[in-house]
Amino acid sequence: MSIHTTATNPRVLLPPSSSVRSVFWRFPTFTLCSPANAPGSMLEYKHSPSSSPLVSTELRQYPTFLDARSEQGLSPSLITFCFRIWFNQLLLCLPSDMANWNNYLLCGIRKEMETGTLPEYVAQLMEELYLNYRNAVFQSGNPHAEHIVISNMSVALDRILLDVKKPFEFSPYHEAIREPFNYYTFVQNYIRPLINFRKSYVGNISLFHEMEERLKQGENVILISNHQTEADPVIISLLLENTCTHISETTIYVAGDRVVTDPLCKPFSMGRNLLCVYSKKHMNDVPELAEMKRRANTRSLKEMALLLRGGSKLIWIAASGGRDRPDPITNEWFPAPFDASAVDNMRRLVEHAGVPGHIYPLALLCHDIMPPPPQVEKEIGERRLISFQGAGLSVAPKTNFNEITASCEDPDKAKEVYAQALYDSVFRQYRVLKTAIHELQGLDASTPSVSLTQPWQLPK
Numbered sequence: 001m002s003i004h005t006t007a008t009n010p011r012v013l014l015p016p017s018s019s020v021r022s023v024f025w026r027f028p029t030f031t032l033c034s035p036a037n038a039p040g041s042m043l044e045y046k047h048s049p050s051s052s053p054l055v056s057t058e059l060r061q062y063p064t065f066l067d068a069r070s071e072q073g074l075s076p077s078l079i080t081f082c083f084r085i086w087f088n089q090l091l092l093c094l095p096s097d098m099a100n101w102n103n104y105l106l107c108g109i110r111k112e113m114e115t116g117t118l119p120e121y122v123a124q125l126m127e128e129l130y131l132n133y134r135n136a137v138f139q140s141g142n143p144h145a146e147h148i149v150i151s152n153m154s155v156a157l158d159r160i161l162l163d164v165k166k167p168f169e170f171s172p173y174h175e176a177i178r179e180p181f182n183y184y185t186f187v188q189n190y191i192r193p194l195i196n197f198r199k200s201y202v203g204n205i206s207l208f209h210e211m212e213e214r215l216k217q218g219e220n221v222i223l224i225s226n227h228q229t230e231a232d233p234v235i236i237s238l239l240l241e242n243t244c245t246h247i248s249e250t251t252i253y254v255a256g257d258r259v260v261t262d263p264l265c266k267p268f269s270m271g272r273n274l275l276c277v278y279s280k281k282h283m284n285d286v287p288e289l290a291e292m293k294r295r296a297n298t299r300s301l302k303e304m305a306l307l308l309r310g311g312s313k314l315i316w317i318a319a320s321g322g323r324d325r326p327d328p329i330t331n332e333w334f335p336a337p338f339d340a341s342a343v344d345n346m347r348r349l350v351e352h353a354g355v356p357g358h359i360y361p362l363a364l365l366c367h368d369i370m371p372p373p374p375q376v377e378k379e380i381g382e383r384r385l386i387s388f389q390g391a392g393l394s395v396a397p398k399t400n401f402n403e404i405t406a407s408c409e410d411p412d413k414a415k416e417v418y419a420q421a422l423y424d425s426v427f428r429q430y431r432v433l434k435t436a437i438h439e440l441q442g443l444d445a446s447t448p449s450v451s452l453t454q455p456w457q458l459p460k
Contacts, residue, residue: 194369201394223317309355
């Protein structure tokens, strides 16, 4: 089976087209009739010697459809939804049948809401997510856009529905779930079509290679970063997946409670390595829960300390405590100021781990892909605006606390000076990325301190 890639989205995995468009790939109840070339699926297929034709080993692991020889455990509405899609797809084996998928998926969401499986607000958010994702992927001009949307959104909606029915509880340290369903691959495939790789750049790729070498030697690496979207961890992973596989797959992200409680966000979070904390910005949203949140943060810090003592850990943290937001007057985007206490806590954890550790300032520009609400919201369930855009990632050389704060006699002043030095580095890198992406300077935006490349491009 040949695999095709697109210029705007490298590593989009698409089997050859076929006139038979079956949902058996998504609902393994019916894998008996699975075609060999279901178009638009973005998962990697593996041949199983015990079954023919090819069947996606990823999708046969759906917890929702385990023991699928019977209907036990499935809601009547879900059975109806699956069967309706299956039956109509058998009848509509013409290229034009893909247009009917919009109605199938939207009707499925509404049916689950009507039967009480989905709360109304979740159903509305799912419908909006589908429509916004579809529009964003079509912006890319990818000739396979329709197949990509149907394939990815079928899986996404199924995962969201499954979690609403059987909510997943995150532990203080959560490792990406790769089986029986591979959430890591699912998230990679979902976000990849939203990145315009032609207008995306990585700064100082050699430093990422340096980090990987340090990790292989048992040392720890901390990335002090700005934060722009819920998809930041995946975007970082995708920009590095061709050249820095270890960083792409093993980075641990310090995550706020919203990404592990929002029903639309949870399935995507399940595919990342996370240290779960409660953000200071939301600590007192519900006063009676503040003490519980503080205790939970203490447990997460202990987990982090244990991880660092083991060595070879790469941890990313948003030093501002939340996502960047545009200036309300100028609408300009820049990294939000860093919290000096958060930076200092990370530094002390690294120093007391008992193994060498290094802190690098990381800049990320990707807000157009999935911008946050203009203001911090207390309620869970924000709207997801989505767009096909370029993204940028850059890292600067590791920092040395003692060198930066040598002239500071006051410990509190030293904390502020160190955090500001990290922020200034991120800010400078961000300006270079902004010039490259938004001012359309591309690789010419490189400076002596930030060398831009597109590591996914093959050498000419």
